[in-house]
Amino acid sequence: MGIYTIRLPDVGEGIAEAELVEWHVKVGDVVNEDDVVAAVMTDKAAVEVPSSVSGTVTWLGGEVGDMIAIGEKLIQLEVAGEGNDQVMESATPTSASTEVSSSDGADHKVALQASVQVQAEEVPSRTKDIPDEARVTDAKKGASKRPPASAKATANKPLAAPSVRARAKEEGIDLRSVLGTGPAGRISHHDLTNYIDEGGASPVSVGAHVKNTSVKEVKVIGMRRKIAEKMSLSKSRIPHITIVEEIDMTELEELRAALNKKHAGSRPKLTILPFLMRAIVEAVRDQPELNARFDDEAGVVHQYGAVNIGIATQTDNGLNVTVVQHAEAANLWKNAERVSDLADAARAGTIRLEDLTGGTITITSLGAMGAIATTPIINHPEVAIVGVNKMQIRPMWDGQQFQPCKMMNISCSFDHRVVDGWDAAVFVQKLKTLLESPAMLFVES
Incomplete structure (x- = not known):
């Protein structure tokens, strides 16, 4: 029998380390070749790490939340043959408990861990100056005399x-x-x-x-930690200006319902998003400085011809921003299909790295859960984000009487370092005009 060490593989270009977010195995488990043993999180996405051999897990290289360098030892297995590594050079109390468990059984391991914990918590003065090796040896002796652990403690203490x-x-x-x-x-x-x-x-x-x-x-680990880091970066480095405008969506909603009815079963169902994406494409045609990314360290704004629209998507693991590439080159139904496919992949955890990068402007929406207004945070290093709030019927004055209209507010935030208030207002009014008169979305410029 030998020891086989699996090291953290290179999970992406330029990535030096990854966060350990989940173990799929524990010490003592038998795994087969290609079984997933762990999941790690890079700056972009979660990556599953498979086992390259079959064997029994004898050592785990970290706890959930730890950062592990590329090439560092991740897991060790006992395998048939010589393996590819020697037994760990030094033993911590945790690794010592692992060795005991592999020879004496799971009950022995649990009792040993509990014994070490009790000594550390309740009699620190006795163990403070004792070397680690001695403490582990004493723990072994104490553990060997303990009765097997049970679900309900029956000891005097x-x-x-x-x-x-x-x-x-x-x-x-x-x-x-x-x-x-x-x-x-x-x-x-x-x-x-x-x-x-x-x-x-x-x-x-x-x-x-x-x-x-x-x-x-x-x-705070994994996707939640990445979100926290991203939001902190955006909020600390970008001075936001937010403009809220109300949009009469009555005509667009009638058009959307008619198109969905006409193409039911043959084309993807249209939500508001494809219409808003088309409006953004038209609006940035006249204001390319808003379809951009600001390299604030170099002091350079990169304006893009491609309109790569990020769509903030809520998943069980937190918020993902999937990116619909080249929205300017697709019609309503194609963009609707892309949005749906990317959202499904994000929620299933199968999203590709390339579908999470390269955005030039972002849409965020809380759907029916949205409020009257929000103050969306820009997706750094982009310079603009469009927030969609909930739609509701409100009485609107048409010059002669009040009419029930389907109203929706949009909340748009801009990087005030590179976008002036006037230009931001022009952009918002352009979106308002296009959404309130949706036929204009289909008129060639």
Whole structure:
């Protein structure tokens, strides 16, 4: 038997490291060649890492949220034959527990980890100056004498952190009656809260409110961290100016309904987005400075002939901005098809890197959940973004009487370093004119 090490592969041009966002395996699992073992996140997208061999997992090279350099050790497997690597040179308490688990079984591993945790939390003065190797050895000895872990702690002193013990004492709860769901039956604040919610605590009067002292710690990783970094960059470097304008969508909505009815089943269903995309194409024809990207470090604005429209798409993992390339060269139905296909790929996690890059201007929409107005944040390094708000019927004065009209506000933000307020207003009014008179969208310039 030998050790086979899989290193983080090159996941994209110019990328030096990636964030570990998910393990698909754990120590002790048997994997086959081509099985996915982990997922990492680059600046652009999530990438799955497959195993190049079959074997048993003996070591994992990090925790979710860690940054791992390209070429760094990601995972080790025990394989038939010599493998391609030597056993890890040094052992941390975690790797030591892994070695024990592979020889003594899963119960031994759990007990060892719990023993090390208890020593570290409850008697730090005794372990402070003891070398790591000695602590691991002592832990092994202690673990070998422990009874097997069970779902419910039965020892005289259930496993729990000091803060959990203090809370239980305050609530008058005997921890021996609480079901612990952590390693070796370790009791967490969440377990304590569940016990209280299920009526295990002292009875309270009918209608009384029960204190909820739980704190849920959610690590910002993966797509959410990328979104946070992107938004921070955009907001810190771009001075935004936002213009909100109301649009009478009555005529466009009638046209959209008629086209969908006429081509039902033979062409993609039209939403508002393809019409707005066509309006943007027409508007930037006269104002190319808005279909641009600003390299603020070099002090250069790049104006593009291609209108590559980013569409902000909500997924289970957060917000993706998919890019419809060359919207200026496609009709309504083709753009509708592209938007739908990209959204499906983003939500399924199969989106390609090239479909997330190269945008020159972005549309963001909350659909029916939208408000009267929003203040969209520009997708750096672009210089403009068009926000779509919800549509609703409102009474509008036509000069003689009030008429029910389908009204929708658009909120457009601009990079005020390179776009003046006047030019921004001209762009917004151009969109208003085109959307309120949709026949103009089909008139050749």
